[in-house]
Amino acid sequence: MLKVGIVGCGKIADAHATQILRIGGCEIVGVCDREPLMARQLFERFPVKAYFSDVADLVTEARPDVIHITTPPESHFDIARFCLDHGCHVYVEKPFTIDTNRAQQLINLAEEKGLKLTAGHNLQFTHAARRLRALVAQGYLGGRPVHMESYYGYDLGNAAYVRALLGDKNHWVRRLPGKLLHNIISHGIARIAEFLTGNDIRVTVQGSTSQLLEGIGENEIVDELRVIISDSNGTTAYFTFSSQIRPLLHEFRIYGPKNGLVLDQDHEVVLRLRGSKFKSYADYFIPPVLFARQYLGELLRNAKLFMTQDFHMDAGMKALIESFYRSIRENAPVPISYREILLTSRIMGSIFDQLRQDILDEPSATRSKANSAFQGESVVIETVCR
Amino acid sequence: MNTGLTDNGSGSPGTQASRPASLDSFIIGPEDRILVTGAAGFIGSRVVESLLDRGFRNVVCLVRPSSDLARLETSIDNRPPGTGVEVLRGNLLSRADCEAASKGVAVIYHLAAGTGEKSFPDAFMNSVVTTRNLLEASAQYACLKRFVLVSSFAVYSNRQKSRQLDETCPIEAHPEHSGSAYCFAKVKQEQIVAELSKKSSIPYVVVRPGSVYGPGHTGITARVGISAFGPFLHLGGSNKVPFTYVDNCAEAVVLAGLIRGIEGEIFNVLDDDLPSSRQFLKLYKKHVRDFSSAYVPHVLSYALCYLWEKYAQYSDGQLPPAFNRRRWYAEWRRTNYTNAKLKQRLGWVPKVSSNEALRLYFKSCVQRGQHA
Numbered sequence: 001m002l003k004v005g006i007v008g009c010g011k012i013a014d015a016h017a018t019q020i021l022r023i024g025g026c027e028i029v030g031v032c033d034r035e036p037l038m039a040r041q042l043f044e045r046f047p048v049k050a051y052f053s054d055v056a057d058l059v060t061e062a063r064p065d066v067i068h069i070t071t072p073p074e075s076h077f078d079i080a081r082f083c084l085d086h087g088c089h090v091y092v093e094k095p096f097t098i099d100t101n102r103a104q105q106l107i108n109l110a111e112e113k114g115l116k117l118t119a120g121h122n123l124q125f126t127h128a129a130r131r132l133r134a135l136v137a138q139g140y141l142g143g144r145p146v147h148m149e150s151y152y153g154y155d156l157g158n159a160a161y162v163r164a165l166l167g168d169k170n171h172w173v174r175r176l177p178g179k180l181l182h183n184i185i186s187h188g189i190a191r192i193a194e195f196l197t198g199n200d201i202r203v204t205v206q207g208s209t210s211q212l213l214e215g216i217g218e219n220e221i222v223d224e225l226r227v228i229i230s231d232s233n234g235t236t237a238y239f240t241f242s243s244q245i246r247p248l249l250h251e252f253r254i255y256g257p258k259n260g261l262v263l264d265q266d267h268e269v270v271l272r273l274r275g276s277k278f279k280s281y282a283d284y285f286i287p288p289v290l291f292a293r294q295y296l297g298e299l300l301r302n303a304k305l306f307m308t309q310d311f312h313m314d315a316g317m318k319a320l321i322e323s324f325y326r327s328i329r330e331n332a333p334v335p336i337s338y339r340e341i342l343l344t345s346r347i348m349g350s351i352f353d354q355l356r357q358d359i360l361d362e363p364s365a366t367r368s369k370a371n372s373a374f375q376g377e378s379v380v381i382e383t384v385c386r
Numbered sequence: 387m388n389t390g391l392t393d394n395g396s397g398s399p400g401t402q403a404s405r406p407a408s409l410d411s412f413i414i415g416p417e418d419r420i421l422v423t424g425a426a427g428f429i430g431s432r433v434v435e436s437l438l439d440r441g442f443r444n445v446v447c448l449v450r451p452s453s454d455l456a457r458l459e460t461s462i463d464n465r466p467p468g469t470g471v472e473v474l475r476g477n478l479l480s481r482a483d484c485e486a487a488s489k490g491v492a493v494i495y496h497l498a499a500g501t502g503e504k505s506f507p508d509a510f511m512n513s514v515v516t517t518r519n520l521l522e523a524s525a526q527y528a529c530l531k532r533f534v535l536v537s538s539f540a541v542y543s544n545r546q547k548s549r550q551l552d553e554t555c556p557i558e559a560h561p562e563h564s565g566s567a568y569c570f571a572k573v574k575q576e577q578i579v580a581e582l583s584k585k586s587s588i589p590y591v592v593v594r595p596g597s598v599y600g601p602g603h604t605g606i607t608a609r610v611g612i613s614a615f616g617p618f619l620h621l622g623g624s625n626k627v628p629f630t631y632v633d634n635c636a637e638a639v640v641l642a643g644l645i646r647g648i649e650g651e652i653f654n655v656l657d658d659d660l661p662s663s664r665q666f667l668k669l670y671k672k673h674v675r676d677f678s679s680a681y682v683p684h685v686l687s688y689a690l691c692y693l694w695e696k697y698a699q700y701s702d703g704q705l706p707p708a709f710n711r712r713r714w715y716a717e718w719r720r721t722n723y724t725n726a727k728l729k730q731r732l733g734w735v736p737k738v739s740s741n742e743a744l745r746l747y748f749k750s751c752v753q754r755g756q757h758a
Binding site: 009010011013014018022035037038041042044045166168169306309311312313 | 450451452477505506507508510511514515518562570574578700701702703704706
């Protein structure tokens, strides 16, 4: 029986506890939050053996094999290092750490201690994401990816988290180097990082504050981001983060030299894009039929998953946790490669560095100029991360 | 109730004769410091207004840094010099802010809470942790004469044998299974108030309003029905809806902080002449916006809640347990309500009749273009 602990008893800890309890062969031996009331409320709502307000007590008294860190990102590094030092495998919620240096240190420490680490890139493990990964592995693209597009829409309208963020100038999200973006974009960036093969990554960034936020006096938060990424093997990618586009896409497109694939995360659909064309007018009539057939297949697949009780909102998290626990039990490779974790961190770091130079540190008096320049005049800054 | 909704022509609440509470029956005087948390909110701003109307001149309004002060400003603007209102921006999750706000305070009206949150931890943090912080901060100063917690009808399980719901009815024993983060947070909030007040000898009173409505409020209470699945499902039928108009509710809250000899008591707040769910829906459609709705009989709504609950369990939460028997009992079981204790112990009478309150509410809905 794998003994599991959770550090940080906020909103996302609920999802972790729920999914852990759906997995056989493990039990939650303790939960911890420096606010004892928060630890207790999680303890009271889930079959958990004990609760603590100090991670040292969790580690020494409950003696978990693996610890999930679901605290605000600033604390990820210190808590993860402490847990690794005390012999625990660690699942760190996204963003993994606040910078690449710390991510590298954790990975080095885990390897030195013979322990496993993973990052909470759970959207990489949804049913649809796994189908896409399998198709790529089977060679559907016809070679190395040529280009990718990752869209991540974010609704500022109803989220309690955003209300708390906007209302509290001391909110932990504002203290992150990339502020709001830092806490969210890893899902969309990790999709790209997984398929980049070259070592030298070039990142070009444009970011701005939407008129919606500006209208309520919010000038520090960048909620419109466009990124161009390329690697030394010639693979390129676009990343779009937006609070304003509708529909709010969560989509990933990957194109190879032969075919392409589309992952529509919102509808749990994967579409195959044929590279070859039909002759003459047939190309107007046959592909729509083939697309309809694909959509029907996806509908039936989703319906089957639902009927077999395997279509939960956090199915990706369950799959990631299961895979991570399997890697611990069987000493198998971790579900997310350390290269992918580091590359995601490096790309995000590069984005935030550029935004700091270009926008985040810019006096608010000149911000409007930058925003208007976003229509077509802004200066683009490039960085190369190695 | 009269469903004619006649306009009294004033555009302002029609007041009924109310029994004036004597200053002698109050535990504090006009100069004593009063703290209102959530003062920029729907009820809080009216509580501040009511306190000022009663001549209290040392009212501290604690509001979130992000709060829109429009409602509060409406309540405190155009007051004569020396009215004595202080607006503090702060966060109840900060112990320092709690200490600053509660210093020298004789009565605390605690209205701030996590509302509208689906996350249990978020609702808990913004209702329970904040309440703990405020109570512990205020306990440092030995001047607090009463802590008034504004809770909710959401805490009742409503599974008593009688159809009558009053203050003696049991609260939800397992709010963690209610499917409602708000219910969970409110039950836990009441528990921590009872626990810490006993420990620190803080006199407290709990006020449980029903469905508070009035200008500035949005939507139709789920006790009437829901539109979560597209068409509006009318679930209340002939049930009385435990409405309380915001001004009437604020009056009850204010009295709960002032009247002597009610320490440890609980008061349900609801108006007289309550409309049935069917009556309310009919009036809403007539005066605000017409839309199609489908009545779901109680037997059927119970069966659907039962099936949803069982499927949520069977599927390990593939469907969240948003509908279950606990919720059905709490919101859709046919229930009779009473405000007798509120009237007897606090001398409360509704300032605004239900007929007039509904008219004002529908008028504001039309003006704001708010729809179900």
